[in-house]
Amino acid sequence: MLSVAEARARILSAFSALPAETIALPDALGRVLAEPVVARLTQPPFDAAAMDGWAVRAADVAKADPAHPVPLRRIGESAAGHAFSGIVRAGEAVRIFTGAPLPGGANAVVMQEDCEADETIVRVGRAVAAGRHIRPAGFDFAERQELLPAGRRLTARDVALAAGANVPWLSVRRRPRVAVLATGDEIALPGDPLGPSQIVSTNALGLCALVATQGGVAHNLGIARDTADSVAAMAAGAVGCDLLVTTGGAAQGDYDLVRDVLTDNGVALDVHTIAMRPGKALMFGRAGAVPLLGLPGNPVSTGVTAVLFLRPILRVLQGLPPDETQGPQRARLATALKANDRREDYLRAALSTDADGALVATPFSRQDSAITSLYAQADCLIVRPAHAPAAAAGEMVGIVPLSGGALNL
Template identity: 85%
Template sequence: MISVAEARARILAGFAALPAETVALPDALGRVLAEPVTARLTQPPFDAAAMDGWAVRAADIAGATSDRPVALRRIGESAAGHAFSGSVGVGEAVRIFTGAPVPTGADAVVMQEDCSADDASVLIGRAVVAGRFVRPAGFDFPQGRELLPKGRRLTARDIALAAGGNVPWLSVHRRPRVAVLATGDEIALPGDPLGPSQIVSTNALGLCALVATQGGTAHNLGIARDTVDSVAAMAAGAAGCDLLVTTGGAAQGDYDLVRDVLADRGVSLDVHSIAMRPGKAVMFGRAGTVPLLGLPGNPVSTGVTAVLFLRPILRVLQGLPPDDGEGPRRARLGTALKANDRREDYIRATLTTGDDGIPTATPFDRQDSAITSLYAQADCLIVRAPQAPAAEAGAVVDIVPLSGGALNL
């Protein structure tokens, strides 16, 4: 067996960022930029009002107070999309609305609450300095400025920013294409009739969903039966994908055929057993031109190993670092833990945050790798190094958050 760290290093060494493609801005949510986004215009493109009110020359109202307002001649109006075409001279004012261009000659805006007007004039009841409530051209960004860096996964806010920069198309890394193959005579699809010795298949659907959350495209190849021909034929459906992920059949039982079948067809395995719990039976290699990641059959083992190995692969393929950096990486133990053995342990736990803002990770009492109901409730995995001594409640431990992905606001 090899360590988790060594397995990750070997696995991730086989991947690099996928080529770029150009997509329309509305289709770019969750994608990763292959090139930076640069503003194609200055925003705002003109001096704009930050308030509804009156565009004035600050010098004209220097002595204005609520008791002694200054009267100015009303000469027009500037609204968003309908700029005033003239200029403001001495003793003149223009009615203006938020976002509208500030007329030539005016250098400040007085809020409408400090003014009263009729059809011919306006009384200004407060003095303002030049620039008051005026957003100068380029206040947000100038043309040519980098708005979003290469390697950024695009959020809804990023889409809005790129739109503000008048950028209709973006260069992003191609979505990873992942083929998912479940194996085993004992499993059937949800909703299908179950035989007396069968259970519902959960792993493939969970893996496809994980691929989608991480920005990839999953291709569910179905369920291969426990025969050499079935496993080989269905695995061939991964042709053209960036990765084949299998679940089940990676251990050393009489019916665990995936490793033997693929090895008979020239598949080279670089990883085949990892000192971890859950998930010892993980394998990695290459099936022809397609990288292969074989995950265990126990559903929680599948989920944990997918988080530790599949998720970082998908990130690297999209031009991201293997780990997302989102969420806490350390927490206090909510309950004591006994000493660990020779395998690295990944303990399912919930997270709560105390008044001091420090998260507390509380392990579930049951950690069996078949209990999917508790895994669905988990917020993180507590990482226990091999031979780690017993830890008391309140001790600080490393954790792996079970969150983060392509759809981040």
């Protein structure tokens, strides 16, 4: 049996980043940059007020205090989008608002709370140093400065930054196109009439949703029945995609036809037995020109293997490292666990925090790979290496978070 690490390494070595394409900024959320975002202007483009108040010469108010306010002649106003065009000279002040350009001659802003004004005179009751309450030109960033690096998945904050840098178009990696094919006479689409031996298909819709969360575009090919002709015809719908993912038919039973049908069509497939639980049988190869990843048909096995194998493929296709974090993530174990056997175990668990803010993982008492309701409630997978000894409550264990993806604030 292959280890999970070895199987992942073999599979991921077959993929590289997709070509770049140019998109409009409003479509950029969740996309991965192929080229850096470089500022097309300086921000702010001028010295700007950081407070509502009065633009003054610091020397004119150097001796001001509440008991001895300094009177200055008000000569105008500077508001956002409406700069004062004159020059502040000795004994003068300009009413100014946050974000407005600092008038020529002024070198400080006194907060409005420290002043009293009528229509002609402002009385300044606090001294300020030169530069006080001013954001100098380029305080945020300068023209031609790199703001976001290539290989970054764009968040809502990144989109706002690119907009502020006056960048209307971005070069990003093309979104992976993933065809998803469920197989089996026993499954029917949600809402369709169920035969006496049928169950509702969950895997294809779950896989399509996972592809979307990771920034890909999913194409649901439907359900292939347990005949060679049906499997071949449905799999042909993956032409033009970057990956075909099948669910079911990866084992070696009499009705597991995916391997045999695709092999008969001259496709090289590796059928691996992975030393993991849940999930064991896994296929990888090519269906014509399209890479194929065959996942098990058991619902939780499908979900867990998709997290461990499909999710990193999608990240690599977008020019990202296979995992969101460098190195294993860890949490404190809430309950004791028995020793593990030769298969790497992925236990569904809930995450919480203790009084010190540390992560605590609580494995569910039932771990059967058919229990989809608990898998939906899980926050992470606790990783139990092969032959791991018994673990006591409070020990640190490795975890695989089930959160994260393309849509990040």
